[in-house]
Amino acid sequence: MSAIEIARDVRAGSRSARDVVEEHLATIAGREAELHAFNLVLADSALAQADEVDRRVAAGEDPGPLAGVPVALKDNLCTRGVPTTCSSRMLEGWRPPYDATVVTRLREAGAVVVGKTNMDEFAMGSSTENSAFGPTRNPHDTSRVPGGSSGGSAAAVAAGFAALALGSDTGGSIRQPAALCGVVGVKPTYGLVSRYGLVAFASSLDQIGPLAGSVADAALALEVIAGHDRADSTSIPHAAPTLSGLLERGVDGLRIGVVRELVEGIDPDVGTRLSKAAAALEAAGAKVDEASVPAVTVGLSAYYVLATAEASSNLARYDGVRYGLRVDGDDVGAMYGATRAAGFGAEVKRRIMLGTYALSAGYYDAYYGQAQRVRTLILADFEAAYGSYDLLLAPTAPTTAFALGAKTADPLAMYLSDVCTIPSNMAGHPAISVPYGRGDDGLPVGVQLLAPALGEATMFRAAAALERSLVP
Amino acid sequence: MSLISRDDVAHVARLARLGVTEEELDRFAEQLAAVLEHAADLATLDTAGVPPTAHPFSLVNVLRDDVVGRSLDRDEVLAMAPAVEDGRFRVPRILGDAP
Numbered sequence: 001m002s003a004i005e006i007a008r009d010v011r012a013g014s015r016s017a018r019d020v021v022e023e024h025l026a027t028i029a030g031r032e033a034e035l036h037a038f039n040l041v042l043a044d045s046a047l048a049q050a051d052e053v054d055r056r057v058a059a060g061e062d063p064g065p066l067a068g069v070p071v072a073l074k075d076n077l078c079t080r081g082v083p084t085t086c087s088s089r090m091l092e093g094w095r096p097p098y099d100a101t102v103v104t105r106l107r108e109a110g111a112v113v114v115g116k117t118n119m120d121e122f123a124m125g126s127s128t129e130n131s132a133f134g135p136t137r138n139p140h141d142t143s144r145v146p147g148g149s150s151g152g153s154a155a156a157v158a159a160g161f162a163a164l165a166l167g168s169d170t171g172g173s174i175r176q177p178a179a180l181c182g183v184v185g186v187k188p189t190y191g192l193v194s195r196y197g198l199v200a201f202a203s204s205l206d207q208i209g210p211l212a213g214s215v216a217d218a219a220l221a222l223e224v225i226a227g228h229d230r231a232d233s234t235s236i237p238h239a240a241p242t243l244s245g246l247l248e249r250g251v252d253g254l255r256i257g258v259v260r261e262l263v264e265g266i267d268p269d270v271g272t273r274l275s276k277a278a279a280a281l282e283a284a285g286a287k288v289d290e291a292s293v294p295a296v297t298v299g300l301s302a303y304y305v306l307a308t309a310e311a312s313s314n315l316a317r318y319d320g321v322r323y324g325l326r327v328d329g330d331d332v333g334a335m336y337g338a339t340r341a342a343g344f345g346a347e348v349k350r351r352i353m354l355g356t357y358a359l360s361a362g363y364y365d366a367y368y369g370q371a372q373r374v375r376t377l378i379l380a381d382f383e384a385a386y387g388s389y390d391l392l393l394a395p396t397a398p399t400t401a402f403a404l405g406a407k408t409a410d411p412l413a414m415y416l417s418d419v420c421t422i423p424s425n426m427a428g429h430p431a432i433s434v435p436y437g438r439g440d441d442g443l444p445v446g447v448q449l450l451a452p453a454l455g456e457a458t459m460f461r462a463a464a465a466l467e468r469s470l471v472p
Numbered sequence: 473m474s475l476i477s478r479d480d481v482a483h484v485a486r487l488a489r490l491g492v493t494e495e496e497l498d499r500f501a502e503q504l505a506a507v508l509e510h511a512a513d514l515a516t517l518d519t520a521g522v523p524p525t526a527h528p529f530s531l532v533n534v535l536r537d538d539v540v541g542r543s544l545d546r547d548e549v550l551a552m553a554p555a556v557e558d559g560r561f562r563v564p565r566i567l568g569d570a571p
Contacts, residue, residue: 428528
């Protein structure tokens, strides 16, 4: 049942929120041990929230557009009094003293939080295997990864554990797992959704967004969480966009370019589905041809310099002083070193090291400075492309879901999973991954629509048209 | 010759306040070199005259009115700290010998 249908029925009083939540908790109980989508299932508080929604309906009040909708939250979104671990030993047991703005907005819209989802530690990874609490498995094939870093959120939606989930996307961490798990995933324009209460990884790239079973559900979720927030200095001073009413408008006359540089080197399974998506958009009335955005080919390198540099600075706060793990030492320096050695996993350490190196004397300009200039080139190339196109089309990930363990020994191979999603983060632009059938291997394939800054309305229209083209 | 030596790794680990084992020094030297080698494609681009982008949008910093507002509850925050004393975070000695 979709989020829209649940909210409609609960608001109308034809179904209780408690019934909806109990059904989802039963689904979780049936398969969570196998999938490990959650770090924490919040059964009791979810039922209490559901009862409150039902009480308001009974009293003649409107609980909001997400009344009774079960949502799963990535475990890097702060929830007051409820453990928020980032799947790291460093924050195990930490209970934030405040809610993230997106959590407040979901609750005010009547949504019910059913759990905190597993992720790559501090959102660093593309498979959810970097969790300190063990990997999440792909609901479509449990020998495969769900993607990452929001792999728990994607698996939770794909398995029917929640109608909606929130993730965070720094280099593809919403869209890539959405593609690998066969659900919709959205990275909104940078600044459209408040990051207040999102544990920071790379602040100039991080953005919160929804994962959902349909484009319409994702649109509704984004309408609820978007909009200006005084608590986030990078929040764009705009109201939330209106999306839901536009989804039927179609793509007639839209100019859509398939990004040539992002198609090179992808698996045939993905390429075949991407061609079908392009043909479907054309059949729906769009003008589709090949576009070129040359600078995206160096996006991966620039990203892994900028993101790790920002991470090395952001993660300096985990020092054993104010919260989280402390390992004692003779003096404060020894305490820092021992705490961070014990609290961080291998990938987080690797990225802190890489970022610290890129920012260190003698290398700063060659790596960090150059990556920032390359970021300007990427923005300029996108700007040029959007002179000729309304939207761009690309694969979301170069492959379908890979086997657990396939890339854990080779960090660079893992980083390459993000090659198609990183450019949008570098530019601050929105992008949406839409499931578009399955490959010959039987696994879901996602295709990605990219739009210029604040181009969500057009992007969602085309995403909805793509989704409709799959219905026989 | 590797792009990054064991000594480089040890130096960077000190800068990052990160305790590393002998085995990690070797592993990081190898893995960081592989990533940096891939990142060498950045150096091949001509970026003369290209300004850096630190942030996707140039928003102006927002200042709130200077009025007293609600803040986080001190006891709730301190309850999550590893060690506290007299309403403050307690840490091991920072300079010199312990008294």
